[in-house]
Amino acid sequence: MSMAALDDLLWTYQNVITALGINGLLALSMYVVLAVGQLSLGQAAFMGLGAYSAALMSLKLAWPFWAVLPLSCVAPVAFALAVGGPTLRLSGVYLAIATIGLGEVMRGVYLNIDLFGGALGLSGIPEAAPQWVIFAVLGLALFVLWRIGRSGVGRAMEAMRLDETAALSMGVNVRRYRRNALLASAVLAGLAGALSAHATSFIGPNDFGFEPAVSILSFALLGGIGSPFAPVLGAWLLTLLPEVLRPLADLRLVLNGVVIVLAVLFLPRGLLSWRMPRRAM
Amino acid sequence: MLAQQLLNGLLLGATYALFALGFTLMFGVLRVVNLTYGFYFTAGAFIALWLTQFGLSLWLALPAAAIASGGIAVAVDWLLLTRLRRAKADELTSLMVTLGAVLALYAAMTAWLGPDIRRLPPGVIAGGALEAFGLRVSTAQLLILLACVLLAGGLLWLMRATRLGLAIRAMAERPDTAALMGIATGQLAALVSFISGALAGAGGVLIGLNFNAIHPYMGESMMLRGFVVIVVGGLGDIFGALAAGLLLGVVEVLTAGYLASGLKEAVAFALLVAVLWTRPSGLFGVAQGRKA
Numbered sequence: 001m002s003m004a005a006l007d008d009l010l011w012t013y014q015n016v017i018t019a020l021g022i023n024g025l026l027a028l029s030m031y032v033v034l035a036v037g038q039l040s041l042g043q044a045a046f047m048g049l050g051a052y053s054a055a056l057m058s059l060k061l062a063w064p065f066w067a068v069l070p071l072s073c074v075a076p077v078a079f080a081l082a083v084g085g086p087t088l089r090l091s092g093v094y095l096a097i098a099t100i101g102l103g104e105v106m107r108g109v110y111l112n113i114d115l116f117g118g119a120l121g122l123s124g125i126p127e128a129a130p131q132w133v134i135f136a137v138l139g140l141a142l143f144v145l146w147r148i149g150r151s152g153v154g155r156a157m158e159a160m161r162l163d164e165t166a167a168l169s170m171g172v173n174v175r176r177y178r179r180n181a182l183l184a185s186a187v188l189a190g191l192a193g194a195l196s197a198h199a200t201s202f203i204g205p206n207d208f209g210f211e212p213a214v215s216i217l218s219f220a221l222l223g224g225i226g227s228p229f230a231p232v233l234g235a236w237l238l239t240l241l242p243e244v245l246r247p248l249a250d251l252r253l254v255l256n257g258v259v260i261v262l263a264v265l266f267l268p269r270g271l272l273s274w275r276m277p278r279r280a281m
Numbered sequence: 282m283l284a285q286q287l288l289n290g291l292l293l294g295a296t297y298a299l300f301a302l303g304f305t306l307m308f309g310v311l312r313v314v315n316l317t318y319g320f321y322f323t324a325g326a327f328i329a330l331w332l333t334q335f336g337l338s339l340w341l342a343l344p345a346a347a348i349a350s351g352g353i354a355v356a357v358d359w360l361l362l363t364r365l366r367r368a369k370a371d372e373l374t375s376l377m378v379t380l381g382a383v384l385a386l387y388a389a390m391t392a393w394l395g396p397d398i399r400r401l402p403p404g405v406i407a408g409g410a411l412e413a414f415g416l417r418v419s420t421a422q423l424l425i426l427l428a429c430v431l432l433a434g435g436l437l438w439l440m441r442a443t444r445l446g447l448a449i450r451a452m453a454e455r456p457d458t459a460a461l462m463g464i465a466t467g468q469l470a471a472l473v474s475f476i477s478g479a480l481a482g483a484g485g486v487l488i489g490l491n492f493n494a495i496h497p498y499m500g501e502s503m504m505l506r507g508f509v510v511i512v513v514g515g516l517g518d519i520f521g522a523l524a525a526g527l528l529l530g531v532v533e534v535l536t537a538g539y540l541a542s543g544l545k546e547a548v549a550f551a552l553l554v555a556v557l558w559t560r561p562s563g564l565f566g567v568a569q570g571r572k573a
Contacts, residue, residue, distance in 0.1 A: 039373050041380075082554065086554070086557040086561060087561075090557075090561050091372065092373045093376055098512075098557055100316075100380075100505075101504075101546075101553070102550070104546060105505070105546045105547050105549075108546040109544070109547055214380055214384040221377065250392060251388070251389075251392060253384055254389050254392065256381075257381045257383070257384035257388060258385050259381070260384070261378055261381040263381075265361075265364060
């Protein structure tokens with residue numbers, strides 16, 4: 001059973017619930033970047049880095065899960081800075097271009113370096129992440145993002161998304177917000193990876209490539225980015241829909257792709273277009 | 282040995298340059314990072330495969346596949362991007378639309394045809410290899426090199442020496458002003474889509490021929506190289522794409538020769554990141570002041 005998050009072989013109900021939690025976190029990791037008007041397509045790769053580094057810490061070093069989970073953010077954050085760093089001063093497309101290939105690149109690395117278990121991946125990872133932990137992390141992330149979104153920071157983020165020049169002239173440090181959003185995104189994806197690895201006990205090199213990367217974008221675009229709840233709603237709908245409508249299961253990726261096209265063209269605010277109230281500056 | 286590797290690198294690089302030509306044209310003129318580009322590449326290869334299976338010669342299948350891919354490109358562009366162009370949406374919006382579309386297209390194609398690797402019928406091209414000065418070149422490789430030089434030359438000629446090219450460049454610079462000057466920008470955009478799609482399709486046939494492997498996601502694995510080439514060469518720069526393609530080919534072959542073949546992608550990607558850090562406008566680009 002590979003990566004519960006985006007696998008269509010969800011053979012039990014339990015796995016669907018786990019997938020809801022993981023995909024919710026991934027949707028949030030996309031949301032924080034979209035919320036500042038950027039687009040990163042490295043979420044699946046960041047998730048993979050979190051999953052692999054966490055699994056190695058558990059398997060090779062036998063560290064306890066409560067230590068592994070926060071440390072699983074280190075590798076994704078380092079990669080996000082190395083790859084995304086130079087793009088922060090460039091136009092928005094560059095971050096997307098720099099990150100879109102990252103998943104495929106990491107696949108080659110996992111396959112070719114023995115430490116990562118090659119084509120077999122890593123198995124026997126301790127199942128140390130019960131569902132309540134996954135949902136606790138998701139709840140905590142929602143709460144923090146909600147508080148940030150309601151504050152002056154959230155106002156600045158919305159301003160730079162809607163009109164970067166105006167935000168700059170109002171003294172918003174656009175580059176710093178972009179960097180912090182990218183780092184938050186890497187942290188969330190890394191946590192999702194570590195949790196997923198410790199919930200399913202197996203990870204493989206093919207779990208974090210191009211298809212999951214695009215699917216994560218479809219979660220956020222379907223829900224919208226008016227509030228942190230919207231992308232989670234999108235993730236849950238797109239996780240549950242193929243479960244409810246069985247014929248859709250084979251065409252899940254087609255569905256995710258079509259959702260992106262339709263959402264951008266016809267539903268730019270997403271399904272949950274409600275915009276969270278903000279405090280005055 | 283090193284000479285042969287450098288030659289192989291240049292020949293591989295020619296395939297990358299060939300692939301990236303239309304991609305960089307699309308970005309340079311239409312201001313769209315069009316991720317469906319990889320699909321036209323796949324489509325071209327499959328159309329040529331079917332045509333040759335019906336017994337058509339490669340010399341007819343190649344242009345037919347290119348024209349059909351160009352047609353698909355025009356249709357996709359019309360479906361997805363006309364509305365955004367009218368609304369003057371930013372580059373990121375069109376990137377997202379084409380990203381969703383390309384995932385849907387690949388996944389639908391895989392569901393329909395299966396993920397298996399297909400091969401062109403044997404004997405579709407003379408299998409022999411040329412040898413001179415102790416260096417070997419296969420016929421398919423020579424064909425790619427020739428096509429790359431001819432197509433890049435033709436494209437540069439079209440863009441720099443004809444009235445049509447002048448109109449296209451005017452549209453790339455200022456679409457509104459170009460329209461006011463009597464340039465039919467809508468038709469011209471369709472024409473540019475067609476040329477890019479046809480280049481992608483031709484690239485798909487030739488590269489499918491060279492690696493003898495045709496499958497739905499072949500365009501996707503090529504896209505990573507496409508990104509490296511257009512970033513290293515500079516977004517929208519035809520000559521830069523040519524040079525960057527050759528450079529990437531040499532770098533990959535040397536990586537495979539002296540490091541490990543599986544790390545080719547990682548090294549190509551490191552090249553992209555290094556260029557973004559040091560020369561974000563591309564190796565031959567001119568530093569731009571930050572536009573407000």
